Each structure stands twice: as structure tokens, then as C-alpha cells.
Amino acid sequence: SQQGEEDPQALSIQEGENATMNCSYKTSINNLQWYRQNSGRGLVHLILIRSNEREKHSGRLRVTLDTSKKSSSLLITASRAADTASYFCATASQGAQKLVFGQGTRLTINP
Amino acid sequence: ETGVTQSPTHLIKTRGQQVTLRCSSQSGHNTVSWYQQALGQGPQFIFQYYREEENGRGNFPPRFSGLQFPNYSSELNVNALELDDSALYLCASSRGGVGLAGATDTQYFGPGTRLTVL
Numbered sequence: 001s002q003q004g005e006e007d008p009q010a011l012s013i014q015e016g017e018n019a020t021m022n023c024s025y026k027t028s029i030n031n032l033q034w035y036r037q038n039s040g041r042g043l044v045h046l047i048l049i050r051s052n053e054r055e056k057h058s059g060r061l062r063v064t065l066d067t068s069k070k071s072s073s074l075l076i077t078a079s080r081a082a083d084t085a086s087y088f089c090a091t092a093s094q095g096a097q098k099l100v101f102g103q104g105t106r107l108t109i110n111p
Numbered sequence: 112e113t114g115v116t117q118s119p120t121h122l123i124k125t126r127g128q129q130v131t132l133r134c135s136s137q138s139g140h141n142t143v144s145w146y147q148q149a150l151g152q153g154p155q156f157i158f159q160y161y162r163e164e165e166n167g168r169g170n171f172p173p174r175f176s177g178l179q180f181p182n183y184s185s186e187l188n189v190n191a192l193e194l195d196d197s198a199l200y201l202c203a204s205s206r207g208g209v210g211l212a213g214a215t216d217t218q219y220f221g222p223g224t225r226l227t228v229l
Contacts, residue, residue, distance in 0.1 A: 031216050033216075035220075040150075040199055040223075042223050043154070043201065043203075044113075044220070045218070048216060090153075092216060096167065098144060098169065099146075099154075099218060101153030101154045102153050103151075103152055103153045104153050
């Protein structure tokens with residue numbers, strides 16, 4: 001079963017704009033991770049944020065986590081055509097190494 | 112590139128057949144997890160192997176089984192294939208078992224095996 005729900009399911013923006021994707025989850029977590037997937041290929045790890053962190057940055061990526069609302073957001077700034085992909089959030093609960101994924105957001109960057 | 116490899120890349124089988132998928136973990140990693148990703152869905156956890164033992168299983172029937180070898184590579188076997196088994200099968204490697212010091216939280220995924228069941 002999926003724990004996370006990404007919103008929106010699909011997002012289409014112009015190159016150079018910022019893209020924001022949201023993720024909600026249901027149970028307590030140890031950490032939350034964001035992955036990118038291009039055209040049904042393998043998942044690429046983007047960033048991990050722990051339950052005691054509120055914000056994290058990596059290059060053009062910014063992730064926030066609100067454990068009181070059980071939600072996270074991924075912001076991609078100054079988007080590029082190469083950012084076109086599906087983005088998934090995945091949660092890891094305390095004591096469990098398995099990741100529970102949402103259904104993903106399909107991001108399209110238009111040149 | 113994560114250093115995790117999977118074979119084969121694509122596979123076509125017919126209903127009722129059996130299939131074996133293979134995964135080589137990243138150097139230094141002793142844990143392999145398998146996920147099934149149906150079209151348009153997020154990956155779903157099948158099971159995990161740590162030091163050659165099954166270390167957690169998702170909601171999949173017993174006809175999904177696995178192995179981990181001393182070099183930490185792994186196999187996923189699926190018996191009596193059904194049409195709904197058509198999916199992308201992903202393996203991910205990481206270091207450490209549940210709750211152990213030094214265990215990593217990040218899982219590194221391979222490129223996947225696309226299985227089509229006709």
C-alpha cells in the first residue's frame with residue numbers, strides 16, 4: 001500500500017520557472033526521501049530529510065518537512081528541460097529499512 | 112550511476128512460467144531490497160535481504176521468493192506468473208540491517224528489469 005500522496009499528479013511549467021511538489025504521509029517516520037525517475041528507468045536519489053529537520057538544500061533543490069502536518073515539499077528552482085521526470089517521495093519508519101513510496105508527480109518542463 | 116546493476120533489462124514471459132531476475136549491489140553494501148513498480152504507480156516493497164537472510168517482506172504472495180549470495184548479489188524469483196506481474200522490478204542496495212549502527216538510510220537503485228507477462 002502507498003503511504004505517501006504526491007500533489008499534483010502532473011505539473012507542466014516553462015523552463016526557468018520554479019516547480020513545487022508536495023507529499024503527504026500517514027504514519028510517523030524516521031526520514032523522508034525524494035527520488036527522480038526518468039522514463040520508467042531506475043530511481044535516482046535526490047535528497048533525504050530526517051524527522052528532526054525542517055528544511056534541507058541541495059543545489060537547486062529545497063525540501064521542507066512538517067511532521068505535525070505529515071507533509072513535505074520539494075522545490076526545484078530555475079527549472080531546466082533535463083528536470084522533466086517523475087518525482088517520488090518515500091518514507092522510512094523507525095526500525096524499518098523499507099521505503100514506502102507515493103504515486104509520484106509527473107513534471108514536464110517546456111522549453 | 113549508482114553501481115547497482117540488474118539483469119536482464121527486458122523480459123517477456125507467458126502466464127504460468129517462472130522468472131529469475133538478478134541484482135548486483137553497490138560495493139560495500141550488504142543489503143538488497145526488491146520493489147515492484149506497476150505502470151503509473153510508485154514502487155512497492157517486495158522484500159529485503161541482509162547478510163543472506165530475508166529481513167522484512169511486503170504484501171506479496173509466497174510465489175515471490177529471493178536469495179542473497181555471499182557476495183551480496185541477489186535474485187528475485189517469481190513462480191506461476193500472472194498477467195498482473197507485468198511491471199518494472201527494481202532492486203536497491205544499502206548498508207546495514209535494521210537498527211544496526213552504521214546502517215545507511217539511503218537506498219541506491221538499479222536501472223530495473225521490465226517484465227512483461229503475456
